Each structure stands twice: as C-alpha cells, then as structure tokens.
Amino acid sequence: MSTVHRLTLADILAEHSRSRPLITAVVDGDVRLDYPRLEERVARLAGALAAEGVGAGDRVLWLGQNSHRVLELLLAAGRLGAILCPANWRQSPDELAFVLSDLSPKVVVWERSEAVEAVRSRAAEAVGSGGARWVLSGDEYEEFLAGGPVEPDGFVDDTAPVLALYTAAFDGRPNAALLSHQALVAHSASLLHVRQIEPGFTFLNSGPLFHVGTMMFCLATLLAGGTNVFTPAFDAEEVCRLIDAERCTQAFLFGQMIDAVVAANAGGKYDLKSLGFISHSEEWDSMITVSDTPWCRSKMGGYGQTEVAGMLTFLGLAPGAAGFAGRPSPLVQVRLLDASGEEVPSGEAGEICARGKSIFSGYFNRPELNVKKFRGGWHHTGDLGRREPDGTITFIGPRLRMIKSGNENVYPAEVERVLKTHPAVADAAVIGVPDDQWGQSVKAVVVLRPDAVADAEALVGHVRGLLASYKKPKHVEFAESIPKKGFTPDYDALDERYGGGGYPGA
Template sequence: MVASQILSLGDVAREHRRSRPELPAVVDGDVRLSYRELDTRANRVASALRARGVERGSRVVWFGQNSFKLLELIVAASKAGAVVVPLNWREHPASLAGALADADPRMVFWQDEEIGETVGKVRASAAEGATWIQADAAEYDEFVASGTDTDDEEPVRHDEPVLGIYTATKDNGLTAALLSHLGIFVESLAVGRANEISDATVFLNSGPMFHMGTLVSTLATFHHGGTNVFLRRVEPLALCELIEQERCDRAFLTPPTVAAMREIVAERQFDLSSLWPGLEPGQWHSVTPSLNPTTGRSGSYGQSEIAGLGTFAGLGRAPGSPFGRPLPTVQVRILDPEGRECEPGQVGELVFRGPTVTVGFLGRPDLDEKRFRNGWLHSGDLGLREIDGSIRFVAPMGRLIKSASENIHPADVERCLAGHPAVKEVCVIGVPDTHWGQVVKALVVPVDGATPTLEELAGFARERIASFKKPRLLQIVDAIPRGPGGQVDRAAADELGGGGGYPGEHSGSAGHVAVRQ
C-alpha cells in the first residue's frame, strides 16, 4: 500500500505556481501578486520562519488587522508545519495576554497602526522567548527578504494543525480551536461549492480575518485560484471603491455595513454590480459564505470548532429549516443530556464529527475531554431536527448576545460590571436593534445611595473588556428577576428590560459564523 497524501495550503500554493502562475492571487493597496509571486514570497517566509526557530507544531501569532501578509504567513506556516494564530485585536489586553500565553508562540507579527497601544500592553506582560516582528514596517520586508527561495516540500500529516482560531464558545477566557490541514482543505471545497468559487472569483476580505466568517472565504478563494482583495478594516467608502475597481463578486458584509454603503451611494455613484448584479441599492443584502449566488438562497449554521459552515440552506431542495441540512463534509447529531439521539422537534445539543472538526484546543488539553464525547464534538449550541431532517439552530446553551457580527457572552460583561463600586447586582441582556442586530443593555441594582450612569459604567467596562462589549443602554432596577433556586431568570429579565433578538430566535437567522440576512 502507498501512503495517502493530502493537499496542504502549501501544496495548493505549489500547484497554483505550476498551473496558474500568472493569475492574480492578491490585491492589497499597491501590492498585486500573481500566484507565482505569492508562492515565491511564501517560500521565503517559510525559510525565514525556520531560521528563527519555527518548527513543526510551533505557533506563530498574527496580531494585526487584515492584510495579504496574513495569507502569505498562513501558506508559509503550512509549508513549515507551523500553526498560525490570528488574534482578535478588538479584545481587551488582559484577555489577549491570556490568549498569547496559551499560544506560547515562537514568533509574533504585530501591527502598529491603530492597535499599537493594545499590542504594547499585551507585549509588556508577555513571556520572553518569542521573536516580535512589526508587520507594518520595513522590518517585515527585511524578514521576508532574509528567506531563501527553496521549497523543501516536506509533506505534512492530514491531522496536524495549521490554524488556531478563537471561538465564540468560551471557557474561562479566549479559547482557540486548532484546525487541521485536512480540515481546512475539506472546508475550502465545501465553501467553494456553497459559494460557487472558482479561479474567476474576486473575494473582498471585508470582515475581520481572525473570524472564520471571513477566513473560510479567503482560504476557499485561494484554494480555487481566485483573487483575494484585502482591506485593513471595514470602511464603507473604501469598500465601495474597491468593489468598483476590482470588480469583487464575493465579500463578507454585515447588514450595518450594507446600510452604510447604501448611504454612501446616495451621495456618490459607484458601480457595485459585480457584487449585486441587477439590484438597486435598496435591494442590496448582506453577503456571507452562506449565500449561494445562483439560487440567491442563504441560511446556515456554523462555528469555528468545525472550521466554519456546518449546515447550509442555499442549494438543492428547500429544507424545512432556514438553517438547512449538513454540508457533505460533516455528520451532525442532536443529543439529549444523557447522550441519546433526540426525536424530531426535541431540542438538544448539536454535536459534530468529520474532517473539519477541530483537532483540539490551543493550550487547553483539558477542553478535549470536556468538548468531545465518543469522538463527537459537543458544540455548546442547542438545536432540533425538523420533520424533514433539516436542522434548526435554537440558541447557545449559555445565552449569547450578537451585536454586529460579534458574539458577546452576558456573563463576561456581568463579571466586569459587578466590579464597579456603584453596582450591587447586574444582569446583562441583548436588546433588538435595527442597525446592530442587538445592543448590550445592563440592568443594574445600585448599592445603597449610589446613582451609576451609563457613561460611567461603559467607561469602566471599556477599560477592562473589549469596547464592543460595553453596555450601550442602562436600566436601574430594584431587583434582578430570579427563579426559585436563586438563579437569574433571563426570560423575566428580557421582559423587564425589552430584551430579545438573540441568535436563533428569528427564523431567517444564521449561526455563529454567518450573519443574519
């Protein structure tokens, strides 16, 4: 028998160099790279990584915003057998310091522009031993130039990790799921089918690349030989300019961003027909990997632990659930607390098995046992089967607020606000918002005589947790509604404070990765 070989991202780059040498791989500001050039750079980066001690299994952290440099780093790490961990720069420095400790990286690539202050705080508390390279400085170019053009083509194993992606399902701080070479390969094929990606695709990296919501499309576009267009961060005017200029036909755009783009085109004309062919601005809709461009249908469920999409509604026969049926890459079951298969209509935990499922959690081997049982990943999400076998996502097992495309755990915000001297008790809910989907609202019982203001509490939170998690609404209450056992009655709290619109509550919504259409 002959050993089975998979295609790593490094192998894909090698094949593109042979088969698509002059096709456009990357557009990022003034930088335009063909697939030949991208592979050449990746070879140099791989060699430069090795020269700085990066070995098979070493972690390499990307602490920056969107850039083609993250893609070339991922390809290079694949060639070197290393694991790239992109940090969510919007998190609080204290959380990021914990994440960095879990990653225990050999190298950190960091960005000064806009996030230099955050980086500085994290670096100050980081362990010694990692080499830090500034990605938006000449230092990075020197780093790349220091590498050689040789490609040793050392094969990787299918189950070795290549990416560590921070997930929504938290457990004492930020948790990154390790995704394998095989998992990324298979996910790229699945997203390629769902989203009809080919070497003619031009994908606009218009969501944060530390989320699989954008990164699955980046990698699927790369895998199929299409063009990745990068923008450092979401800027509606720049998005309009790039879509017009590069004729982008795929993107990651949430409803608030689309709304902002509509306002821009009301003032100045842009040809965005490559993205929304035949549609007037009033008909523009959000764009995610869950949208099939031919049928125009969307709807999906996913999470980073399964490398992106788990179910999909955009192809074939219309399923009973707007979340669709499992992709051909994954097995899904719905289990009751005793681990028995639920009947159709019965809510249980969604569990997954298949090649896209995480091979473990970064620096958290304790979670392997907690999240896996009998080889099935337990998602921490509730769902049910419709009669036709399609799957409906119901809610996270722990309640989650979704504001724009960010997942916010109420407990996270509550723990923070409880530390404010004027707060006696606090309960955090999500309130429906036409612009953001939901916004964070704090129900607060003040300590006797205190009168905390929204401004005070928001400022207090911003200093301790990610800014996007700070409360935007405050309601002073006499008591937090509690059940007979003393536990917070979240339904009653929602009723008291006008909460609602949680992920899974509305029929057309999607899961963790995709956004509401």
C-alpha cells in the first residue's frame, strides 16, 4: 500500500528532525530535547514497545501527571499503529480498574499515586489473564526506552486511531474516543490558522494531557515545529516561573487559573510579557501581551468536544457573529438535524452533527454506540444548537431527552438555558409530564438564589419572552437543589419526584 499521501504524527516528527534540527522540541524540568533527539528516543521507545508485543491496534496506557513521556509514548505508539491513552490518574481505584479492563493495554507506564498503586495490586485481574507490562516512569522508563532497538518506519495508515481519551459517560461509565493521525493533524492545522501560530511558538502544558483542551495545543505546537513545555500539574508560581524562563507564548489557562497566576505574580516578580493571551482583568492584561489573534480576540470561543479532537466551531472565524459558537473549522461540515435526520430550518433547535477530517473514529469497543453516533453518515454530538440568520451557530446545551407537546418538540436544555438567565434563578431543570390534551407538557424545577424572589408566573413569562410560546413551562416547582449525575441533572430522579413521563419512544 502506498505511503505517498500519508502524514502521521511520526512523519511530522521525522520531518522536523531534518528541517528543524536546532529547535527545542520539549522542555520538562531538566530534560531538554531538540527534534532529532526526540525522534531518536521515540524510535527506540517504539522498538521497546514492539518487543512487548505492541502492534497495530494495541493499546498503551499512561497513568500519571503531565510529562514529556506522554508525547513520546503517543509518537512511539503512532509509529507502530498502536494507540496511547493518557488516563485521568486522579480517578478512584475502581474507575482506573474499569479503564484497565476496558482497554486491556499491552503496556502501562505509570507514576506513583495512592489510586494507581491500589489498582496495580489487582492489575492481573483487571486486564485479564494476559496481563500487561508495567513500567514505572523515571529510571525504569529510561532503561526500558534505552533497551529498545530502533524501530524502522513501517506502514501505518494515517486514518488509524493513535489517541484514546475517555469521555461521554452516557450510561454511567466513560467511553474511549479514538482519534486518528488524520483527525489530529487536521484539527491542529485549523488551530494553527485561528491562533495564528508562528515560528517560535512555545506552549506551556499546564492543564491535564488527558483533557483534549491541553492535548490539542500540544499537538498543534508539534505540527508547527514549536516547543512544548511540560509541568506536572497546575501550580501558579511554577507557571509564572516557566513562562518567564522559557518565554512561553501560550498556556492552558482559564478563569480561576488566571486569577491564581495574577496573585502569584503580585509585584511583578516574573516577566510574563512573552505570553500572548486573552484579555481577562486589568491586572492580568498589564502582566501579559494581550493577543489580537482571532482565537484570543474571541476569548477562545466556540464549540467543541473530545470526539471532534477539540474544537468543531470557532468564534474567531466569525467576528461579530450572531451565534456565540461561531463558524465551523474549514475542515468539517456541520448540520443541525432533527430526530429523523432532517436538517432543521435556521432559528430552530437541532442536534449538532458533523463530518470531516477532524472527527473521531468512534469509541473503543462500543460497536452499538458507534452505529448510533454515526447514523446517516454524520457524527451525532448529542448536543443542541441553532443556526442563526448569518449562518453562524449557537450552542444551546446537551440533548439529554426530548419532550413532545402536541406535535412540537421541546428540548429541556434550551428551556433550562433561558430559565438560568433570570436573575433570581440559581439552577433549573426541565422535564416532561403526561398531559391528556397535549401528550406532554413542560414542567420546570427551579432553585432560586439566596434571598431572591420570583414566582411561577414571572418565570413562565421570562421564558415566553425568549422562546416560542409552546416551549414555556406549564408548571413550575421550586426546590432546594437539583439532583445531578456528574454535572448534568438526574432526569430519572426528577421524573420520579415530580411526576415526569410520557416521553416519545418510551
């Protein structure tokens, strides 16, 4: 099979080792590797993994904090056609045991932590009778890598999965979204365009690498031939030091993290002017260089999820847009579809569906779920959006269920979003209740802010003023709290407590 059109992550590294031999690829504590040295280590690591039986489609698991070893393992796995999963090391032993059982990795590279130590003690049972080779990060990892023969460049299809990230716990357990070389390169290219990444770009990996938000910038930096700086976990003082010492131009920072950095740099101990970032506060803006790139000017706005390799739409591609999710990446298509797979008119809520170069390859070992997610030739995100008159997209919220009132579809997430814009509302959830006339009617369960006052009539009027009249609640119940599953309402519990039911298809 020809490789003439192939471009894998390992191919990108190989090219950089020739065209950027003097550029530092990674910085991690005392470790500094230029691109040729990184490629040499990756080739040996691939040989060591191959000696453990790792081949096409096999999984390698990383259980630890941020490290340059995550990038090395990803590139080495990609050289073999294998898949790296950097898992959330902060999970409980039971959750980690599930990941081990689900993935059945050939090799686990790990760092010491209470949860990882606990699950390692029962690893033989968790990964099945075949077991896995466990390699402790640090000296043991270095010995493992050094002992590997240089793995020659073989054929790897760039549409093959190379990265697995756990997400989408639809049924209470997460699923590993598989991202191919092609998807990651395509997304990185879009990010290069919107962030306007130029030579000398240096990214501080200050967020977790098991999160697509950090990983997407790590890989965009790789594609651009820039420098990835790693810190094990977010520490405001250390972030300041690294930005100053390494002249970082981008970092994984938001909200409270930015505030913590401002506090850590009170008095201007560190020079943060190399950081081109979003405007946030007067103190922050005075410390950094406020960037005018589309990505930063739009305050990193858009819509994304793990399954699309990061961002599907960018507000930076739509200055002045009506829709606060912006426009799609140049390498994807987006449609807003109804339950039958038909595109809804502009202004109507529909499921955000996509196809294109940066879409994931499905979930590992979830054939039935993949059929559902890819029905009709589109990736069904499970989220609701609306196409605005200018063609841009507004993200509404997760599509957890649908209420059928008369012949009209009502999506709880849309009504909840509007309820939460009322100044008296702290939280809200919407369910459907049986209705003799309409099949179902809308009931809102509302938590008011402390000392706030609002009655049912005021809340119904608020929704009616912002949405079509048939979407307004017919009933309002006030509660002390909303039961949750993770970050989303527990709709089953709400139905049981407040008389929900009669959903279409039930």
